[in-house]
Amino acid sequence: MARTGAGPVPASGAPPAPATAGGRRGVIHDIGYRHYDGPRLGRGYLLRSLFTNSLRAAYGLGRSARSKALPLLMLGVMCVTAVILVVVAIAARMQDLPLPYARYFTVMSTVIAIYLAAQAPQLVSRDLRFHVVPLYFSRPLSSAGYALAKFAGMAAALFVLVALPLLILYAGALLARMPAWEHTRELLGALAGVALLSLLLAGIGLVLAALTPRRGLGVASVIAVLVITYTIVGIVQGLAVDQGNLGAGGWFGLLSPFTLVDGAQVWAFGAETSAQIPPQGTFAGVVFLLVTLAGSAGSLALLALRYRRVAVS
């Protein structure tokens, strides 16, 4: 208490003159502590707030310029490619777009994979690494709510990434006076496929990233899983085409998220396939769609389970 007690008294014994006895200068009025009597909103608001926060974080908004660089660069690549396709189509007076809407995400799968690998850890391993998670769980939000909001935020960010260039293609098609009804129908089908892809990739990316608090490991595992599965499907289906074994080769499309969603949308929305072998027949198509949905739901469940363990540890 020595520091807060009286300071050394001058040897003369005279009490020090009050410091404020002189002229009056500007005074800062401390209005003191005020209690909060306003509303305290419920679960829906908490989920929405965390969703918005996660969506913004997926593009580095509210973070440093460095955090914005990569996600915005990937978004730029996705959109500029679409612009180039439109310019080519218009300049060459083509009757149709050089690339169908539904095939865009497969053609751009590398860009999407890089984006997911970079940003999924931003959303989850960051909170784990800096131990922010206890601050969430000491608030009304449950661990399942946390997982759901992060999942939705990541899926929405992926949807923006892939849907925005499709809208650019669509605008270009209308500008070039291509048949509007046909393009609208194709666009809507492709957007539904993009929604499936966003849910599946968000789940896979977040589950992998949430396994480790280390961002680098998260990035590496996401990119490895996406690239390796896609490569395996390419090699095996290439072999199957050579052998003429389409039935078996088609099933291998289940292994990669990109070919899986491609197969699902081929059957469900009549999209044009990007795979060497799409699922053969109705049964295979139904399986592809169900596996896509189950994969999304399953990874959300795994994510919730993961945070349930963090919450009680």
Next chain:
Amino acid sequence: MSVISVQDLTKRYPRATALDQLTVDVSPGVTGLVGANGAGKSTLIRILLGLTPATSGRAAVLGEDVVTNGERIRARVGYMPEHDCLPPDVSATEFVVHLARMSGLPPTAARERTADTLRHVGLYEERYRPIGGYSTGMKQRVKLAQALVHDPRLVLLDEPTNGLDPAGREDMLRLIRRVHTDFGISVLVTSHLLGELERISDHVVVIDAGRLLRSSSTSEFTQATRVMAVEATDGPGGTLPALGPALTRRLTAAGLRTRPAGQVLLVELTDDRTYDLIRDTVADLGLGLVRIEQRRHRIEEIFTTPAPGAAPAVPPDGAPPVPSPGVPGRHAAEEAADGQDRSRPGAG
């Protein structure tokens, strides 16, 4: 009404028992929860927040049961974790606004409360800079701010002075005291250091190995005695304790009872004129007066009291209490010995 009520609370892990039949009641005000590391303080906080289920027993916070109403408790309680919990790449404002919203505050209120709360904990211009560049003291203030931003009725502060230098420790302790006196928010604050809690707590709960060692109001065992501790030096910058016989003689001559104790001189307080007399005497002798402080019983004494239920050690009638050797340097020693000090409270 008690803010926290714990009955027969037991928490067993496969390899250890963290809490063992703990029963304790916490009233509004500042309550210190003292115990060595591993005594069960953090486990108790996690159970109170409804984050960890207890093995057996009951606990209620603000009148709500922790098992059935955890969500309602977490809406009205603030929590400051012991460890780092701040991302380095966002500003304090951005971070606290987000957490205010996660406590259910609408966007505008979240921003206003964040600005107010950061000001109250002493963060000004720097609150717009990324947290990564903050000092430990500033980070602790941000952690405290996020626990207060939603205007809770109770805050649980887990080792808030950990890692702070002596000055930062003083500031944090003063701030915690203000949380109750100025903000009207009840506080449960844990520490493994007894000395720092005695000055800010109304009530101290001591646990050891998950069991209650003692629960009593601070005034009970740190009652102000009618004894002043006087410390003086022989000049600016002088380090010698200048409690020469001269000072003792002069004060005794003036009718005061004195007794030297280490570097301080204990002087019995007779009335308000005693203060002036001490000051004038020190000045007359040409000495520098470092401090005059009212002597209190120390919480440490409870650990030297054999029976947990026994009354705190009271000095013989009229005689000043005999402090342990080296008492004046106690805080500095504690702060320096932070790392080695952890096992001490359990020693009793």
